[in-house]
Structure formats: C-alpha cells, structure tokens
Amino acid sequence: MQSAVIVEAVRTGTGRGKPGGGLSGVHAVELLRQTLEGLVDRSGIDPGVVEDVMIGCVSQGGEQAACPGRIAWLGAGYPSHVPATTIDRRCGSSQQAVHFAAQAIMSGCHDVVIAGGVESMSRVPMGSARGDADVFGPSVRERYAPGLTFQGVAAELVAAKWGISREEMDAYAVESHARAAEARRSGHFAREIVPVDLMDGTGATFTEDETIREGTTAQKLAGLPTVFRREEDEQRFPQIRWGVTPGNSSQLADGASALLVTSEQAAERLGLRPRARIISMSVIGDDPLLMLTGPIAATRMVLERAGLGVEDIDVAEVNEAFASVPLAWQREIGLPFDRLNPRGGAIALGHPLGASGTRLMTTLLNHLEATGGRYGLQAMCEGSGMANATIIERL
Numbered sequence: 001m002q003s004a005v006i007v008e009a010v011r012t013g014t015g016r017g018k019p020g021g022g023l024s025g026v027h028a029v030e031l032l033r034q035t036l037e038g039l040v041d042r043s044g045i046d047p048g049v050v051e052d053v054m055i056g057c058v059s060q061g062g063e064q065a066a067c068p069g070r071i072a073w074l075g076a077g078y079p080s081h082v083p084a085t086t087i088d089r090r091c092g093s094s095q096q097a098v099h100f101a102a103q104a105i106m107s108g109c110h111d112v113v114i115a116g117g118v119e120s121m122s123r124v125p126m127g128s129a130r131g132d133a134d135v136f137g138p139s140v141r142e143r144y145a146p147g148l149t150f151q152g153v154a155a156e157l158v159a160a161k162w163g164i165s166r167e168e169m170d171a172y173a174v175e176s177h178a179r180a181a182e183a184r185r186s187g188h189f190a191r192e193i194v195p196v197d198l199m200d201g202t203g204a205t206f207t208e209d210e211t212i213r214e215g216t217t218a219q220k221l222a223g224l225p226t227v228f229r230r231e232e233d234e235q236r237f238p239q240i241r242w243g244v245t246p247g248n249s250s251q252l253a254d255g256a257s258a259l260l261v262t263s264e265q266a267a268e269r270l271g272l273r274p275r276a277r278i279i280s281m282s283v284i285g286d287d288p289l290l291m292l293t294g295p296i297a298a299t300r301m302v303l304e305r306a307g308l309g310v311e312d313i314d315v316a317e318v319n320e321a322f323a324s325v326p327l328a329w330q331r332e333i334g335l336p337f338d339r340l341n342p343r344g345g346a347i348a349l350g351h352p353l354g355a356s357g358t359r360l361m362t363t364l365l366n367h368l369e370a371t372g373g374r375y376g377l378q379a380m381c382e383g384s385g386m387a388n389a390t391i392i393e394r395l
Contacts, residue, residue, distance in 0.1 A: 002264065006259055012355075017120075023198075054085055056086075056096065056117030056355070090383035092386070093357060097117060103281075112266055117355035152322070171218055281391075291385045329379065
C-alpha cells in the first residue's frame with residue numbers, strides 16, 4: 001500500500017459570513033479559484049499531473065451549485081482533462097475530501113490529488129440550498145419522535161451532559177480569540193494564508209482573518225443572550241441550563257482552503273517535498289440528537305487504528321462549532337489543554353463550513369512544523385451526529 005503525504009496546504013483568511021464582510025464581494029468560485037492558484041504556485045506542481053480535485057461544500061446552491069471545484073479549476077486556466085467532484089459531509093466535508101484523496105492514493109488509483117473546500121456564507125447563506133423543504137421525511141421523524149433538533153440545542157445538551165457551565169464556555173471563547181490573536185501577531189498565520197484579490201477594480205487584497213476579536217473579555221461575553229432558547233425546547237429538555245450564545249459559538253464565515261496530497265513515490269518523482277504523512281483516518285456516526293459528540297468516538301477509533309495513545313499526540317485541532325464541543329472532547333480524551341487548538345479555533349477564526357476541514361489541517365500542519373511536534377490529530381463534528389478524525393505525522 002502506498003503512503004499518502006501532504007505536500008502543500010493553503011487557506012484564505014476568513015471573512016465575516018454576512019453582507020459587508022471582507023470577502024462578501026468575491027464570487028464563491030473565484031474565492032476557490034484563487035486558493036487553487038495559490039496551492040499550485042506554492043507547490044510548483046504542473047497542474048496537468050493532478051488526477052482529481054475533491055472539494056467540500058455544504059450549501060450546494062446558487063453560486064456553489066455547479067461543482068465549484070471544476071468551475072474554479074477551469075477559471076484558473078488549468079488543463080481541462082483534470083476532473084473535480086463536490087463532497088458534502090456537512091462541517092467535515094473538506095476533511096472527508098482529504099480522506100478520499102488519501103484512500104485513492106493508498107489504493108493505487110491515483111498519485112496526485114487536490115483536496116479542499118469552499119463556503120461563501122455571505123453569498124450562499126447556510127440552509128439556503130434546502131429552502132423550506134423537509135429534509136428529514138416521515139421515517140426519521142417517527143424514529144426520533146418528537147424529532148431531531150438544531151445544532152445549537154445539541155450544543156446545550158452536550159453542555160448539560162458534561163456539566164459545562166456558561167462561564168466555562170465564555171472563558172474558552174476568550175482563550176480562542178486570545179490564541180488566534182497571538183498567532184496572527186506572531187506571523188504564524190502568514191505562512192498558511194494566500195492573498196485574495198477582491199476583484200473590485202482597486203487591486204486590494206484580503207490577507208488576514210477579520211473574525212478575530214482581540215481583547216474580548218468574559219465580561220463582554222457574559223452580556224450576550226442565549227440564542228437557541230425556545231419554549232418548546234425548555235419543556236422538552238429541562239436539564240438544559242441555556243448558556244450557548246453567539247460569543248461562544250463558531251462564527252459564520254467566508255473562506256476556502258486546499259491541500260496537495262500525493263503518494264511518496266510521486267512526490268519524489270516530481271521533485272516535491274512531503275511535509276506530513278497521513279497516518280490514520282476514521283469516520284463514524286453517533287447519537288443524532290446530541291449530534292456533536294462524534295469527535296470523541298472518532299478520536300478513539302483513529303488512535304486505535306494508528307496504534308497511538310493520547311500521550312503521543314503533540315497537538316489537536318477539534319473544531320469549535322460551539323465551545324461545549326472541544327470542552328466535552330477534552331474531558332473525555334484527556335489531552336492537556338495547551339495542546340488543544342493552540343492557535344484558536346472557529347470561535348475566533350470562523351467556520352466556513354465546507355472549507356473548515358482543510359483549514360484546520362493547514363493550521364495543524366503549520367503548528368507541528370513551528371513547534372517540532374510529530375503527531376497531530378484533527379476531529380470535526382458534523383450534522384446528524386457524524387464525525388471525521390485524522391492523524392498526520394510531520395516529516
């Protein structure tokens with residue numbers, strides 16, 4: 001079996017995912033196109049040798065409806081014989097793209113694959129692709145009567161199950177912003193961000209994460225309302241203490257990210273330098289009502305498959321969909337807090353759904369290289385109670 005290695009990893013800065021955000025004037029496909037160009041330029045690869053482009057995207061409607069990876073590739077002027085596909089595993093879509101790329105390489109089907117993701121939440125709002133449709137249907141509603149719920153309520157249920165207070169979630173959010181702000185000040189993010197031409201005729205570029213709130217305090221966050229509280233849910237879930245707010249949740253964001261994944265043999269043949277090896281992968285389903293607990297089970301599975309213990313992991317990126325998610329994960333897995341999301345997470349850096357998986361992996365890889373760590377672990381909660389986990393080894 002061939003080994004799959006990461007040769008290059010890039011991302012855009014994250015823009016606020018609403019009208020007026022820093023990337024809201026850039027067509028979603030143009031955002032991805034510039035990211036692919038940045039990846040190809042930095043790696044120095046001939047784009048004609050790429051065998052597939054696998055792109056995660058959640059809201060596959062509007063500008064993101066027509067296989068955005070294919071359209072972006074053609075927009076970059078790259079060879080038309082290279083195909084693309086779109087992957088939806090909810091928030092883990094681009095992490096799943098990495099898994100599919102690695103599996104294609106390990107099986108010998110491919111040697112060179114680009115895996116990435118894009119989401120313009122300002123231009124294609126979350127949920128807009130489904131409109132008013134009932135996505136569950138009667139069978140699921142019957143099985144899970146009185147019905148599944150929103151992710152925000154699931155975050156409240158996780159907090160209740162693990163006894164996580166509003167104060168703990170707010171303190172975690174403050175730390176996320178502080179860590180991200182320090183990483184930006186120290187120039188750590190500059191290594192991974194490719195500039196985006198705003199295409200407004202001025203030549204202006206977008207080069208940083210505008211979502212980081214430097215100087216955020218627990219006192220400021222304490223004044224924010226809980227946003228998922230409804231009377232029907234108060235009656236249904238009396239155990240909830242209602243502490244999830246916009247301040248301790250991930251931010252809607254615009255962004256794109258991409259990795260170049262190859263076999264070790266292809267990297268040597270093409271004169272490319274592998275930066276990390278993909279050691280182990282897992283994907284799992286968990287309780288769809290709690291919904292956000294999957295990273296715990298996926299982490300245990302990926303560690304077992306790798307033959308590693310939590311003590312072997314130098315750093316972990318666990319997506320901060322809500323503060324209760326990494327806090328519950330940390331209590332169950334036991335990784336020291338200073339190794340968990342050391343450069344902040346989606347609370348500070350935003351969560352451009354389809355792009356988040358490869359955004360996290362880009363940051364994870366750069367942190368391992370900056371600190372000399374060996375093993376990095378990434379886990380992502382996903383809608384309907386799914387999760388992906390990945391372990392990479394720095395080379």
